Amino acid sequence: MFGEAATPPENMKYIDEAMIQVMAGKGGDGAASFRREKYIPRGGPSGGDGGRGGSIFAIADRNINTLVDYRFARVHRARNGENGRGSDCYGKGAEDIVLRMPVGTVITHATTGGAVADLSQDGQKVLLAKGGTGGLGNLHFKSSTNRTPRQFTPGEPGEEFELKLELKVLADVGLLGMPNAGKSTLIRAVSAARPKVADYPFTTMHPNLGLVRVDHNRSFVMADIPGLIEGAAEGAGLGHRFLKHLARTRLLLHVVDIAPLDDNIDPVREAHAIVEELRKFDEALYRKPRWLVLNKADMLPGIDRDRLCREFIRNLDWNEKSFIVSALTGEGCKELAYAIMEYLEHAEPARKQEPEEAESGEAGVP
Numbered sequence: 001m002f003g004e005a006a007t008p009p010e011n012m013k014y015i016d017e018a019m020i021q022v023m024a025g026k027g028g029d030g031a032a033s034f035r036r037e038k039y040i041p042r043g044g045p046s047g048g049d050g051g052r053g054g055s056i057f058a059i060a061d062r063n064i065n066t067l068v069d070y071r072f073a074r075v076h077r078a079r080n081g082e083n084g085r086g087s088d089c090y091g092k093g094a095e096d097i098v099l100r101m102p103v104g105t106v107i108t109h110a111t112t113g114g115a116v117a118d119l120s121q122d123g124q125k126v127l128l129a130k131g132g133t134g135g136l137g138n139l140h141f142k143s144s145t146n147r148t149p150r151q152f153t154p155g156e157p158g159e160e161f162e163l164k165l166e167l168k169v170l171a172d173v174g175l176l177g178m179p180n181a182g183k184s185t186l187i188r189a190v191s192a193a194r195p196k197v198a199d200y201p202f203t204t205m206h207p208n209l210g211l212v213r214v215d216h217n218r219s220f221v222m223a224d225i226p227g228l229i230e231g232a233a234e235g236a237g238l239g240h241r242f243l244k245h246l247a248r249t250r251l252l253l254h255v256v257d258i259a260p261l262d263d264n265i266d267p268v269r270e271a272h273a274i275v276e277e278l279r280k281f282d283e284a285l286y287r288k289p290r291w292l293v294l295n296k297a298d299m300l301p302g303i304d305r306d307r308l309c310r311e312f313i314r315n316l317d318w319n320e321k322s323f324i325v326s327a328l329t330g331e332g333c334k335e336l337a338y339a340i341m342e343y344l345e346h347a348e349p350a351r352k353q354e355p356e357e358a359e360s361g362e363a364g365v366p
Helices: 068-072 183-190 239-246 267-281 305-316 333-346
Strands: 017-023 056-061 075-077 097-102 105-109 115-119 125-129 160-167 173-176 208-215 218-224 251-257 290-295 322-324
Touching (some): 056 105, 115 125, 183 218, 208 333, 251 333, 267 305, 290 305, 305 322
Parallel strands (some): 173 251
Antiparallel strands (some): 017 160, 105 160
């Protein structure tokens, strides 16, 4: 069965980074007043405390896909608490502001780069800026030696920060490779995701997620990012912007076009280039488990296919697992999906993710 895939609509710009400013409210000032009632002389101090300022929280919401709302709404300011009043009246506290963000959002301080929060689970709530505490009214300063205190304290200012929001998608398996290696076709073949597929490079402009369901109770989430080109770590092409989305994955699939139409393209050299870009971008990403997927096997002559694939693996000096598939015809895709599921079930435990985090319907392996 197939359901809706967790990909942003084609007409919506995918935003995975934003800068915001959060300003919590100031606490209300305490009041200095005295009781004035008929027949009650020297009524004493009656100034109430100020209300607390509003705080600003962030909460992870799996129904949100991008940070586009925060690209245009940059400043978020909570209200101040009310001042205290006479007759022992305390000021009203201000309401808190809750900012809903996609699951997978990493929040850091824009100036120092220090970590604030990692919203890795749906419903997770964190404090971004704390509202100021309300000031004390003069009724707190009454004593046996100070019967008419005129002291009060002002409310404390709320916290203010400039924060950087960065979305890193939550997926178990990530696809990487050169443009036109067939990554989008592969994720279409094993899941309900429907990214754009065409016969020109860079058809994928933003990450796509697909739920791969190998049977009723076993599934994993696969992520497809824009293709890499040589020099991506220095800013060439689009893929370097999205490599961070592979940071949470537990397994990488290096997809290679084993039968390029252009005779001048050397698949071995391109595969080496991708590995080098990973190493330059992030050493931790480079060290992740990585399997080789030789795609477009249907384009190779049947009698020479196994020999050509063995030669490629030998020339690449590849010692990890490798698979020969055709994402277009579905050949080898089911076996690949089951191997991935087996690996994830026996690999080092990681974050538990429910299928609904990736998509609202069901997907399956053909």
